Structure formats: C-alpha cells, structure tokens
Amino acid sequence: MEDLTSIPSPARGGSAVAGEVSDDALLVLFANGDQAAARDLTSRLGPRCYSVAMRMLGNPAEAEDVAQEAMMRLWRIAPDWRSGQAKVSTWLYRVTLNLCMDIKRRKPHAALDAVPEPRDQAMTAPERMQEEARVDALQSALMQLPDRQRQAVVLRHIEELSNPEIAGIMGISVEAVESLTARGKRALAKALAGRREELGYDDG
Amino acid sequence: MVDHDTELDELFAVARRQRDHLPEGLAGRMMADAAQVHSEQSLPEQPRQRPVWLQVFDFLGGWRGVGGLATACAAGIWIGLAPPSFLPDPLDLLLQQDETELISDLTLSELYME
Structure with a gap:
C-alpha cells in the first residue's frame, strides 16, 4: 500500500496535471479515466477528510473509515459532477460531516480511544x-x-x-x-x- | 481571557500541524477505490436486448422477407377462396369429407346399437 508521503503534492508541482488545476477540473479528468487525477485529488482532499473526521469522532479507526468512504463517494459522483455548480471541497466536507454523524448516531456513547x-x-x-x-x-x-x-x-x-x-x-x-x-x-x-x-x- | 485565547490558538496550531497527515496505507486504499470505480465505469455497456417481435422480424428476413411472406399468404388465401377452374373447389372437397364422416359415424353407432 502507498503512503501519502510518497505522493507528490500538487502544490509542490509534483504532477503534470496539477499545480494550478482546480479540484473541479481534476474531478473531470478523473471522470475521463485519468488515474493521475485520482492521485492528486487524494493528496489534496484525503487529509482534509481524515482530519475533520478525526477531530469530530476522536477515533482513528472510525476516522479512516469515514475518510475512505467520503472519497469513495467522490469517485462515484465524478461522472455526474457539474463543473461550477459547487466547490468540490465544500461538497466533500459536508459528506464527511454527515458520515461522522451517522457513526455517532449508531454509537452514541462510544469511548474515546487513545489517539496515536x-x-x-x-x-x-x-x-x-x-x-x-x-x-x-x-x-x-x-x-x-x-x-x-x-x-x-x-x-x-x-x-x-x-x-x-x-x-x-x-x-x-x-x-x-x-x-x-x-x-x-x-x-x-x-x-x-x-x-x-x-x-x-x-x-x- | 486573552491568555486563554492565546493558549487555545496555540492548541489549534498544534492540531493544524497534524492536519495534512494521512495514516499509513489510507491514501493507497483511497486510490485503489478510485481504480476500482474506473474499472467498473469502463466496462463495455451491455447491448440492449431487442424486443422479441423485432428478433422474429429479423429472422424472417426484414422488410423484404416479411413482404414476400405476406404476398404469398394473401395469394394462398385468394386461391383457396376462388380457385382457378382447372383445380377442384376446396370447399366442395371439405363438405364431401364431412358428409362421408357423418355417414360412417352413423353406421358405427347403429352397429353398436344392435
């Protein structure tokens, strides 16, 4: 499995397609079959999902599940995404928060795990x-x-x-x-x- | 209160330093999901099943075949109803046969009666 540390950040100009390219455009590239766009979106937005889920749930295992599921929903919605309709990050934050609330509703009194x-x-x-x-x-x-x-x-x-x-x-x-x-x-x-x-x- | 705000801001700053971190393997799993979605979406679309009547239509040879068949059927019916003079009238043949069967049935039932 690949660690994010090995993924060149688009902000550092690691990809030919990223850098100045918007999340919107990357999502369109992904929908057209560009696997490099998936890599750039993962490095840009994956940590956002995980960070928010971690702070909302306080549980690393649940936060990982939420972040992975949120990104999965992004991959699946890509072909139907309409450019300019909404910000990709806004949509993704909302999905992540909703997934966190679903987990909290299922486990309202979950104990706070030790957080490495x-x-x-x-x-x-x-x-x-x-x-x-x-x-x-x-x-x-x-x-x-x-x-x-x-x-x-x-x-x-x-x-x-x-x-x-x-x-x-x-x-x-x-x-x-x-x-x-x-x-x-x-x-x-x-x-x-x-x-x-x-x-x-x-x-x- | 100012001090407390500063401390809180420092704690937020610590949390922000860990913001760009992804646990080991999570990025890989996210990209594996992306590859899976790609492969699902790139599967060739199944050709839609043609309706049965269209399949029969094609089997009979399309418009040309079905047109010929319809002409042949119409000619058959016409010949049946109004046969040319050199052919026996099928209606007469049918009536004759019915009468013969009727007679034979009567004969048989009479035999059983006896």
Missing part, C-alpha cells in the same frame, strides 16, 4: 510528549462540545475555512456560524482551564 498522533521527527522526546498531551487535551475538550459547535470550531480553527464557506457546508447563516464558533471557543477554554499547568502554560 503522527510524530514529528524533528522534535525532542519531551517536546513531542508535550505536543501529544496538548492535542489529546484539545481532542478531549472538543469531544465535550455539542456536535454543531464542534463542527463549526473544527472547520474554522483547524481547517481554517472562511465563515461563508462553513455556512455553506453546514447549511446555516454566517451569523449562526459566528455564534457557534464563539460559544464553542468559550466552552473549550473553560474545559481546558484546569489543565494549563499540565499542558505547559504557566499561570500569571
């Missing part, structure tokens, strides 16, 4: 431990948020999408997105308040 996060080889062991502790703390706090607040916070602050784009994905107004992210951030700060020292943030 990717390791940055450039870090020293203590730095790595602190980074892992911080991500674990953030994930635990995220899991305490109501679903809609968690969706808005993850899309805004981790995926770094604009409020109008989030509004499009979630099917709500921009004002509602702003309200959800603000309430979500307040709840996260409250949940993390007791762990400042543990996470390496000195008081005062």
Whole structure:
C-alpha cells in the first residue's frame, strides 16, 4: 500500500496535471479515466477528510473509515459532477460531516480511544510528549462540545475555512456560524482551564 | 481571557500541524477505490436486448422477407377462396369429407346399437 508521503503534492508541482488545476477540473479528468487525477485529488482532499473526521469522532479507526468512504463517494459522483455548480471541497466536507454523524448516531456513547498522533521527527522526546498531551487535551475538550459547535470550531480553527464557506457546508447563516464558533471557543477554554499547568502554560 | 485565547490558538496550531497527515496505507486504499470505480465505469455497456417481435422480424428476413411472406399468404388465401377452374373447389372437397364422416359415424353407432 502507498503512503501519502510518497505522493507528490500538487502544490509542490509534483504532477503534470496539477499545480494550478482546480479540484473541479481534476474531478473531470478523473471522470475521463485519468488515474493521475485520482492521485492528486487524494493528496489534496484525503487529509482534509481524515482530519475533520478525526477531530469530530476522536477515533482513528472510525476516522479512516469515514475518510475512505467520503472519497469513495467522490469517485462515484465524478461522472455526474457539474463543473461550477459547487466547490468540490465544500461538497466533500459536508459528506464527511454527515458520515461522522451517522457513526455517532449508531454509537452514541462510544469511548474515546487513545489517539496515536503522527510524530514529528524533528522534535525532542519531551517536546513531542508535550505536543501529544496538548492535542489529546484539545481532542478531549472538543469531544465535550455539542456536535454543531464542534463542527463549526473544527472547520474554522483547524481547517481554517472562511465563515461563508462553513455556512455553506453546514447549511446555516454566517451569523449562526459566528455564534457557534464563539460559544464553542468559550466552552473549550473553560474545559481546558484546569489543565494549563499540565499542558505547559504557566499561570500569571 | 486573552491568555486563554492565546493558549487555545496555540492548541489549534498544534492540531493544524497534524492536519495534512494521512495514516499509513489510507491514501493507497483511497486510490485503489478510485481504480476500482474506473474499472467498473469502463466496462463495455451491455447491448440492449431487442424486443422479441423485432428478433422474429429479423429472422424472417426484414422488410423484404416479411413482404414476400405476406404476398404469398394473401395469394394462398385468394386461391383457396376462388380457385382457378382447372383445380377442384376446396370447399366442395371439405363438405364431401364431412358428409362421408357423418355417414360412417352413423353406421358405427347403429352397429353398436344392435
């Protein structure tokens, strides 16, 4: 099996077709039988699906299943995709969030698994431990948020999408997105308040 | 509160550093799915089954064959109804045969009666 690390990123000019080519155009190329387009779409959009699913579910195995299924739906819809109708990434984020909600509905009280996060080889062991502790703390706090607040916070602050784009994905107004992210951030700060020292943030 | 926001932003930044990561093998599975969808979609489309009456039509030789057959049928019916003078009238033959059978049936039933 191929690891993404071996896939040249389109942003780095790794493919003849990618680089300045839009997701839309890549999807059309894929629908016309271009396997290289599948590679570029996977490297662009696969991590997006996995990242969102991971932050929404807090479970790596479930996040992998969701990300793979979301991409499968993209491959299947490709021949019927109408260019310019919607952003591919917007559609894919919405599919990913819906798949996450399906899993949560099936398993409403799933236990939070230990989350093995990717390791940055450039870090020293203590730095790595602190980074892992911080991500674990953030994930635990995220899991305490109501679903809609968690969706808005993850899309805004981790995926770094604009409020109008989030509004499009979630099917709500921009004002509602702003309200959800603000309430979500307040709840996260409250949940993390007791762990400042543990996470390496000195008081005062 | 400002401090807390900064810390939260730092935590988000840590999560963002891990954003472009895919677990080992997942990209491969995604692309295998893509290849599978490609192979499914590139299968030659099954030719649509022609209706039975069209298949019979073709079997009989299309318009030319069916036209000839219809002409032959019409001629047969016409000859049957109005035969040329040198041929015996099939209607007469049929009536004669019926009468013969009727007589033989009567004879047989009379025999059994006795």
